[in-house]
Amino acid sequence: MTPFRVQFESGVSIFEQVVYAAKKAMIVGQLRPGDAFPSVRSLSKELKINPNTAHKIVTHLISEGLLETRPGIGTIVATPPDSTGKERTQLLVREVEALVLEAKRLGIAHVDLINAVATQWDSLSRDEAPSKSRTPAGGSKSR
Secondary structure, three states: OOOOOOOOOOOOOHHHHHHHHHHHHHHOOOOOOOOEOOOHHHHHHHHOOOHHHHHHHHHHHHHOOOEEEEOOOEEEEOOOOOOOHHHHHHOOHHHHHHHHHHHHHOOOOHHHHHHHHHHHHHHHHHHOOOOOOOOOOOOOOOO
8 A cells, every 4th residue: 555645636747746745755754764665566556657657756766865675675765864954955955946936926925935834844744743853954943
């Protein structure tokens, strides 16, 4: 069984939607390091997607260091490497730039964008396992 849900939306590639759902499951603790990740075949069958797309998804997550393959075991969720908050923040530079550009294009005020991000952060934080303590990339627990 696939350990995460995907609500497919039209207009967004299946690849992007499944990669996003898998990453979200890892971030909120549904998938933890060492957990088994579905094989290409089971991912394809359970999500009813093309096997080539399922292969592309798994390959992409492996290349990002989020999954690893173990001979005789299969594909598992990787243990994230130790890194500083600054290094982790640098990984988001393109995404943050794209978000800011889109917000400016839509005429969204700086404070409204910050509030939207905070609301989403809080929403995802409620989904986390209570025993896990996560901090933003800057290292502080508060916004």
